[in-house]
Amino acid sequence: MDESARLDQENIAIEEIEHTADWAIRIRGKDLKTLFQNAALGMLHFIQASSHRGKTRSKLVDLRAIDNETLMVTWLEELLFNMETHEVNYTDIEVREVENCRLRAIVQETPLASIKKEIKAVTFHDLKIQATDDGYITTIVFDV
Amino acid sequence: MIRKQDFRRLNPVTWEIPQSFRQDMRVPVRIFASEKILEATLGDRSIEQAVNVATLPGLVSHVVVMPDVHQGYGFPIGGVAATKLPDGVISPGGIGYDINCGVRVLSSEITVDEAEPWLDDLASALYAHCPSGVGVKGSVRLTAKALDKVLRQGSEWAERNGFATFEDVLRTEEQGRLADADPSCVSDRAKQRGRPQLGTLGAGNHFIEVDIIEEIFHAEAARAMGLYAGNLAVQIHCGSRGFGHQVCSDYVRELQNAVQRYNIRLPDRELVCAPLDSPEGKRYFAAMACAANYAFANRQVLTHHARMAFEEVLAGKVGNWDLSLVYDIAHNMGKIEIHRIDGEEVTVCVHRKGATRAFGPGFEELPEEYRDLGQPVIIPGSMGTGSWVLLGTEASMNLAFGSSCHGAGRTMSRKQAKRSVRGEQLLTKLESQGIHIRAGSMPGLAEEAPQAYKDVDKVVDVVCEAGIAKKVARLKPLVVIKG
Numbered sequence: 170m171d172e173s174a175r176l177d178q179e180n181i182a183i184e185e186i187e188h189t190a191d192w193a194i195r196i197r198g199k200d201l202k203t204l205f206q207n208a209a210l211g212m213l214h215f216i217q218a219s220s221h222r223g224k225t226r227s228k229l230v231d232l233r234a235i236d237n238e239t240l241m242v243t244w245l246e247e248l249l250f251n252m253e254t255h256e257v258n259y260t261d262i263e264v265r266e267v268e269n270c271r272l273r274a275i276v277q278e279t280p281l282a283s284i285k286k287e288i289k290a291v292t293f294h295d296l297k298i299q300a301t302d303d304g305y306i307t308t309i310v311f312d313v
Numbered sequence: 314m315i316r317k318q319d320f321r322r323l324n325p326v327t328w329e330i331p332q333s334f335r336q337d338m339r340v341p342v343r344i345f346a347s348e349k350i351l352e353a354t355l356g357d358r359s360i361e362q363a364v365n366v367a368t369l370p371g372l373v374s375h376v377v378v379m380p381d382v383h384q385g386y387g388f389p390i391g392g393v394a395a396t397k398l399p400d401g402v403i404s405p406g407g408i409g410y411d412i413n414c415g416v417r418v419l420s421s422e423i424t425v426d427e428a429e430p431w432l433d434d435l436a437s438a439l440y441a442h443c444p445s446g447v448g449v450k451g452s453v454r455l456t457a458k459a460l461d462k463v464l465r466q467g468s469e470w471a472e473r474n475g476f477a478t479f480e481d482v483l484r485t486e487e488q489g490r491l492a493d494a495d496p497s498c499v500s501d502r503a504k505q506r507g508r509p510q511l512g513t514l515g516a517g518n519h520f521i522e523v524d525i526i527e528e529i530f531h532a533e534a535a536r537a538m539g540l541y542a543g544n545l546a547v548q549i550h551c552g553s554r555g556f557g558h559q560v561c562s563d564y565v566r567e568l569q570n571a572v573q574r575y576n577i578r579l580p581d582r583e584l585v586c587a588p589l590d591s592p593e594g595k596r597y598f599a600a601m602a603c604a605a606n607y608a609f610a611n612r613q614v615l616t617h618h619a620r621m622a623f624e625e626v627l628a629g630k631v632g633n634w635d636l637s638l639v640y641d642i643a644h645n646m647g648k649i650e651i652h653r654i655d656g657e658e659v660t661v662c663v664h665r666k667g668a669t670r671a672f673g674p675g676f677e678e679l680p681e682e683y684r685d686l687g688q689p690v691i692i693p694g695s696m697g698t699g700s701w702v703l704l705g706t707e708a709s710m711n712l713a714f715g716s717s718c719h720g721a722g723r724t725m726s727r728k729q730a731k732r733s734v735r736g737e738q739l740l741t742k743l744e745s746q747g748i749h750i751r752a753g754s755m756p757g758l759a760e761e762a763p764q765a766y767k768d769v770d771k772v773v774d775v776v777c778e779a780g781i782a783k784k785v786a787r788l789k790p791l792v793v794i795k796g
Binding site for chain 1: 357359383384385386387390406409410411447448502505506515516517555558559561562565566569570581582583585723724725726727728729754756757
């Protein structure tokens with residue numbers, strides 16, 4: 170699915186919030202899987218990456234961490250690292266499982282053409298994944 | 314929420330939040346600010362972040378907040394905190410992701426009158442020679458072994474490989490090399506990110522500027538630095554690129570466990586830390602030193618390319634197109650220093666995040682020509698306004714662990730800046746003021762609009778009134794290169 174179309178569907182779940190120097194988003198999800206997926210889509214929306222024509226490759230991402238907040242940072246950093254060093258863009262992301270501080274996702278990678286915005290890092294600042302009546306919510310601050 | 318009445322005013326430009334303000338504070342917080350700057354600062358969460366910093370174990374004296382402060386993550390940008398060795402903590406988030414982000418200024422004998430016809434060519438040549446923007450790669454190709462040398466040697470590597478002169482090395486903080494660097498404490502991921510990026514500017518607020526020296530305030534110091542009114546100077550502002558970002562990310566994640574092991578309670582997880590004498594603390598310090606050395610080498614390679622651009626455009630058109638380094642300083646760094654606290658000499662780790670070391674006269678590490686004057690301090694302003702060269706003072710040692718501000722400081726979020734300013738309009742406006750701009754991204758340019766920042770002159774007035782720095786020269790931009 171086209172990334173911008175995907176974001177239009179999810180726009181209620183991803184909200185940019187004011188931060189004097191850096192960039193912050195508030196993410197919602199009906200379950201942890203959706204929360205992690207929306208966080209990745211929100212970050213990719215900010216980066217505004219584009220792809221070269223080329224082969225799309227499906228890849229399994231399997232990550233573990235000491236808690237869900239660390240898992241969130243690890244997950245987003247994994248995507249950023251691969252974009253920079255392996256020069257890939259993500260045309261689709263499907264988080265299949267977030268359970269016991271383990272994430273499994275299938276991502277579709279294409280050759281990266283360009284990135285408009287640089288994210289230096291995903292921070293732990295004020296990072297807390299909270300359960301709500303409708304699912305989960307968290308705020309993520311990125312160093313840009 | 315912190316209010317103005319929570320502060321005690323110690324003098325017209327110094328305000329204190331006492332330790333009693335919050336139960337978990339270990340030391341007070343002192344902010345250098347005019348009344349107006351203080352009031353503006355209360356509009357974001359920077360002071361709350363400084364209060365959070367004041368809870369770290371092993372802090373001495375007080376947490377310092379500079380007048381260019383703004384909200385960051387964990388620490389505020391513009392914060393200084395010193396922890397006592399051996400068991401005080403070191404916090405990667407208190408140094409920042411862009412380890413040894415810093416700035417250097419180079420002087421020249423080129424007058425603005427002789428350079429004026431060539432400024433646009435100079436802008437194009439600098440943009441071509443100095444790779445900038447997101448995801449850009451440098452012209453220096455490093456093997457794994459060569460990268461380890463950069464990490465251990467910093468500016469010395471640059472000198473050995475023809476990117477630096479001996480004088481450049483002498484005029485760099487720590488002579489461009491932190492001795493404790495140990496590449497074995499750095500992840501493979503950081504090394505993978507670092508190898509292709511040496512000699513690149515990056516994006517965001519990083520820049521190269523050609524300035525005119527507009528006014529001299531301290532003739533003796535300006536002469537020692539080679540700064541003369543009407544001449545060109547060059548500033549280069551950047552850091553350790555993806556290498557430093559990865560080092561910080563790795564250790565912020567790794568230390569999430571350490572705080573539990575050492576039973577450290579924190580109000581914000583971004584403040585994770587470990588005792589300086591712990592295995593985790595020592596490993597982070599050794600990795601941070603590698604990133605610091607990478608950044609020193611990075612600015613030096615960019616300096617080499619800037620010199621090539623000047624030669625390409627100005628050789629044969631001006632008498633002397635050489636650029637001499639005045640000084641290079643870090644503004645995101647943790648340093649082991651000796652400070653006098655309550656009459657005693659104490660070895661501390663000074664965390665400066667968005668703050669500049671500003672040592673006074675007599676400091677032995679300084680090059681001979683600056684030793685009796687004090688350390689040069691460079692304060693870049695926003696791109697349409699001005700920048701300053703200052704001198705560190707003796708008073709700064711007692712008031713601020715030998716530190717000063719590092720820039721103008723943001724007042725407006727990037728989102729707000731883009732709402733208020735269009736990149737194309739800003740470009741036209743700055744060009745109508747005679748500033749030649751080369752920028753990779755128009756929205757990126759809008760985010761860095763002058764109105765998104767505080768007035769750098771007012772920030773500098775505060776640090777000078779507080780006695781932590783002295784004015785030497787004011788610079789005004791003529792050429793701006795941004796990623």
